[in-house]
Amino acid sequence: MSVVDAAASVFCREGYAGANIDLISAEAGVSRQTVYNHHGDKRNLFVAVVRDLTERCNAGIFATIATFPDQPADLEADLIAFAVRMNRNCICNRDGRFLRKLIQAEGERYPELFAEWREQGPGRTWSALAARFARLAFAGHxxxxxxxxxxxxxxxxxxxxxxxxxxxxxxxTEEEVLRSATNGVRTFLAAFARKKSPAGKQAALVHA
Amino acid sequence: MSVVDAAASVFCREGYAGANIDLISAEAGVSRQTVYNHHGDKRNLFVAVVRDLTERCNAGIFATIATFPDQPADLEADLIAFAVRMNRNCICNRDGRFLRKLIQAEGERYPELFAEWREQGPGRTWSALAARFARLAFAGHxxxxxxxxxxxxxxxxxxxxxxxxxxxxxxxTEEEVLRSATNGVRTFLAAFARKKSPAGKQAALVHA
DNA sequence: ACAAATTTAGACAGCCTTGTCCAATTCGTC
DNA sequence: GACGAATTGGACAAGGCTGTCTAAATTTGT
Structure with a gap:
């Protein structure tokens, strides 16, 4: 395990203040001195960890958004599968859990550190996802x-x-993720599935 | 400010490991010795903080659930108002924010400490809220x-x-809370407002 | 095989924190 | 005002952590 990975693990488990370099170096399987040689500083190491996690998480999120069902065969099934992918690949995986925890625990103390995440993460992510939904809406789904x-x-x-x-x-568990996604997508579609306008015209435009 | 309140503030800001008794006693306006006299131990003080927050948060949540609109005049407006109350009184207030942060930061390390919260908090809370929604459904709303x-x-x-x-x-901000509640309730009602069953019988049972 | 670069173990100073002890002071109550 | 209880400030030992230093060992490139 690389030093940064070990550091991520320990920072998440123990918090910034509670993490100590001995633990990190032991978990990384290197000597303490090597940690200092590479990163110089506890603070510095923490910065490297956050950068690393942010980068990988964003990459994962965008890669997953790229699998959004633009031409759905079965809208419900496709959205559920997408939601499950999103969870598995971006939110529940190691990087996602670690980054979330670090943001929650240390976000207030190091605002400038997470500003980058705030802009590039949720900002771009949500825009990208919104664009996909807009496309589905435009296509009449x-x-x-x-x-x-x-x-x-x-x-x-x-x-x-x-x-x-x-x-x-x-x-x-995989089962919990699937259940939450299924329930969520069903409610989402109950709210947003293309159907009558508020007035109630039902049978228009069924030319699929 | 009481010792426990000050401790809650410091524990949340600095994390368990990062919090030190000097800071807490200073923030509480007492001497360090008094803190030790009252609570004996850092760990003990932390337990007292969590108990205190859990208790107050649960009380607040149940008090707010008691204001759920059972006989709504305007369902959308009433649910929005309820959601805003929920946010303001339970989630965004001091206790709610503090408890959430402590659970996120230290929940893994002290599982037995938050087990009580887990059962009495979300468990009962969600059941109570679910009961209210079931009632609305039963009443045909x-x-x-x-x-x-x-x-x-x-x-x-x-x-x-x-x-x-x-x-x-x-x-x-108050405005953000209102906006999120409004959007959320509208989508919720779009999904759950009483209307045709999936098959599509529309005009049944309108005897309000 | 050899030289350079990297890694290692251990010791170390400096600092901070916890938790205890104690004498002096303040507070609440009669 | 007087007495007991609580609070205070300060000193203190014990222990932990950071970050540096050094000399030895190991790896790497050629």
Whole structure:
């Protein structure tokens, strides 16, 4: 395990103040001196960890968003599968859990450190996802007012049942992820599936 | 400020490991010795803080759930107002923010400490809220499959836009809370408002 | 095989923190 | 005002952590 990876693990488990270099070097399988040689400083090492996690997480998120179902065969099934991928590859995986925990624990103390994440992470991520939903709406698969709102609500719904697990730093089972995603997507589609306008015209435009 | 309150503040700001008794006693306006006289131990003081926060938060949540609109005049407006109350009184207030942060930061390290919270907090809370939604459904105001799922999704939707702010420990503005609640409730109602069953019988049972 | 670069173990000073002890002071109550 | 209880400030030992230093060992490149 690389030094930065070990450091990420220890920082997350023990918090910045509680982490000590001996633990990190032991977990990385190198001597303490090597840690100092490479990163000079505890603070510096922490910065490297955050950068590393931010980068990998963003890459993972964008890679996953690229698999968004633009031409869905079965909209519900495709969105559920997408939600499950999102969870597995971006939110529940090692990097996602670690970054989330570091942001929660140290975000207030090092605002400048996470400013980069704030802009490049959620900012771009949500925009990208919103664009995909807008495209689905444009293609007639959904009826969406504000795509940004819809994207945020999609993520919120799909993770609704995993909140406590996340809060306690746990890892939901595959089954929990699937259940939460299924329930979330069904509600999402109940709200946004293309259907009558508020007035209630039902049978228009069924030319699929 | 009481010792426990000051300790809560410092533990949240600095984390358990980073908090030191001098800071706490200074913030509480007492001598360090007094802190030790009252609570004996750093660990002990931390336990007292968690108990205190858990208790007050649960009380607040149940008091707020008691204001759930059972006989709504305007369902959307009433649910939005309820959601705003929930946020303001339980989630964004001092106790809510502090407890959340402590759970996130130290929940893994002291599982037995937060087990009580886990059972009495989210467990009972969500059941209580689910019961209220079930009642609304029974009275014909909503069309809900699983009230527990609906309750969790309600909370998730209503907070969908506040996630990042919460993650970074910030306090959303009154306006942000209202906006998130409004968007969330609208989507919730779009999904759960009483209307045709999946098959499509529309005009049944309108005897309000 | 050899030289340079890197890694290692250990010792070390400096600092901070916890938790205890104690004498002096303040406070609450009668 | 007087007495007991609580609070205070300060000193203190014990221990932990950071970051540096050094000399030996190991790896790497050629």
């Amino acid at each position: 959904l009826s969406i007012g504000d795509p940004d709102v819809a994207a945020r609500q999609f993520l919120a719904l799909v993770n609704a049942e995993l909140q406590i697990t996340f809060m306690l730093g746990g890892i939901p | 909503l069309s809900i499959g699983d009230p527990d799922v609906a309750a969790r999704q309600f909370l998730a939707l209503v907070n969908a836009e506040l996630q990042i702010t919460f993650m970074l420990g910030g306090i959303p």
